[in-house]
Amino acid sequence: EVQLVESGGGLVKPGGSLRLSCAASGFTFSSYSMNWVRQAPGKGLEWVSSISSSSSYIYYADSVKGRFTISRDNAKNSLYLQMNSLRAEDTAVYYCARGMVKYSGMDVWGQGTTVTVSS
Amino acid sequence: EIVMTQSPATLSVSPGERATLSCRASQSVSSNLAWYQQKPGQAPRLLIYGASTRATGIPARFSGSGSGTEFTLTISSLQSEDFAVYYCQQYGFTFGPGTKVDIK
Numbered sequence: 670e671v672q673l674v675e676s677g678g679g680l681v682k683p684g685g686s687l688r689l690s691c692a693a694s695g696f697t698f699s700s701y702s703m704n705w706v707r708q709a710p711g712k713g714l715e716w717v718s719s720i721s722s723s724s725s726y727i728y729y730a731d732s733v734k735g736r737f738t739i740s741r742d743n744a745k746n747s748l749y750l751q752m753n754s755l756r757a758e759d760t761a762v763y764y765c766a767r768g769m770v771k772y773s774g775m776d777v778w779g780q781g782t783t784v785t786v787s788s
Numbered sequence: 789e790i791v792m793t794q795s796p797a798t799l800s801v802s803p804g805e806r807a808t809l810s811c812r813a814s815q816s817v818s819s820n821l822a823w824y825q826q827k828p829g830q831a832p833r834l835l836i837y838g839a840s841t842r843a844t845g846i847p848a849r850f851s852g853s854g855s856g857t858e859f860t861l862t863i864s865s866l867q868s869e870d871f872a873v874y875y876c877q878q879y880g881f882t883f884g885p886g887t888k889v890d891i892k
Contacts, residue, residue, distance in 0.1 A: 713885050714883040
C-alpha cells in the first residue's frame with residue numbers, strides 16, 4: 670500500500686524550531702518529487718515547499734523562504750522539513766504529498782501533523 | 789507570482805444536480821492545473837490533473853476543462869459524498885482559496 674506518514678509536530682514557542690518527518694512506503698520513493706503543504710485552522714491549503722527526486726531542485730513559498738529547509742533521504746525513504754524562527758502564523762496542519770512524475774499535481778497525501786506556535 | 793482565484797466561494801446544490809466550479813489564474817498556466825477535494829478532518833484527494841484527466845479511481849461524474857487562465861470543474865450529478873471543499877492548484881505550487889459545495 671502506498672503510504673505517507675508524517676511526524677514531528679507539536680507545540681513550540683515563537684522563535685523556536687521544529688523538524689517534521691515524512692516516512693514513505695509502498696512505492697519507489699527516489700523516483701518522485703515530494704512536497705509539503707500546510708493548512709491553518711479553518712483556512713485553505715497553502716503550498717510550502719517542493720523537492721525534486723534527487724534533491725537537485727528545491728522551491729519554497731515566499732512565506733517560509735529563509736526559515737524553512739526541505740530535504741530528503743532516499744536511502745531512508747524519508748522527507749523532512751526543518752522549521753526555524755517559527756511564528757504564530759506557521760500554526761497549521763502540515764501535509765506531506767507525493768508529486769506526480771509527468772504532470773503537476775500531488776497524488777498521494779499523508780494524514781498530516783499539527784504544528785502549534787504559541788507562547 | 790501566479791495568483792489563483794476560485795468562484796463561487798460557496799455553492800449550494802441539491803443532490804442529483806450539476807455543479808460547476810471555476811478557477812482562474814492571473815497568468816497562463818497552460819494545462820498545468822489540478823483539482824482536489826477535501827472533506828472535514830481529511831487530507832486532500834487529487835481529482836483531476838493536466839486540467840482534464842481524472843486521477844485513478846475518480847468517478848466519471850467529475851470532469852475538468854480549460855487551459856491558459858480559465859478552468860472549470862464540473863460534477864455532473866452530485867452525490868452525498870461530494871459535498872466538500874474543492875481546490876485548484878497551478879504547476880504544483882499555488883492553490884486557489886477553495887469552493888465549498890454544500891447541500892441546498
